[in-house]
Amino acid sequence: MTRKKSGFSQRSLSIVSLFYLLYLIATRGTEATHQALCALTGHSYPTLHRNLRLLREGCGVDIRSKRQTDNSTYFYIESWGIFTQERFLDTFREKFLDLAIEQAEEKADV
Numbered sequence: 001m002t003r004k005k006s007g008f009s010q011r012s013l014s015i016v017s018l019f020y021l022l023y024l025i026a027t028r029g030t031e032a033t034h035q036a037l038c039a040l041t042g043h044s045y046p047t048l049h050r051n052l053r054l055l056r057e058g059c060g061v062d063i064r065s066k067r068q069t070d071n072s073t074y075f076y077i078e079s080w081g082i083f084t085q086e087r088f089l090d091t092f093r094e095k096f097l098d099l100a101i102e103q104a105e106e107k108a109d110v
Contacts, residue, residue, distance in 0.1 A: 013103060017041065020100035021051050023092050025063060025075045026085065032075045042107025059083065 024040055025032045038048055052075070055061045060081025065073050080088065092100075 016100050030074045042104045
């Protein structure tokens with residue numbers, strides 16, 4: 001179970017986790033596969049897809065998948081919706097990346 005971190009509520013931690021998924025898709029390129037995203041976030045396959053849907057419906061982010069020649073599938077961002085790519089990535093790295101990684105590692109340990 002994730003503990004409350006320095007002023008962050010449980011709901012805030014969930015948002016950080018959601019945005020960490022967006023960050024990973026934006027930065028991992030063809031390595032943003034189902035398996036990699038589940039491993040890096042500590043989420044199950046159904047939770048991963050629920051969060052992808054939240055990003056699509058709640059933030060207008062157009063996340064697509066593409067099958068590669070080796071039959072693996074990766075995710076990529078077609079459109080950033082309510083975000084701008086540069087501002088999101090800079091802000092997330094500066095304010096939330098360390099917390100998101102720590103939170104994902106705790107989930108993986110459980």
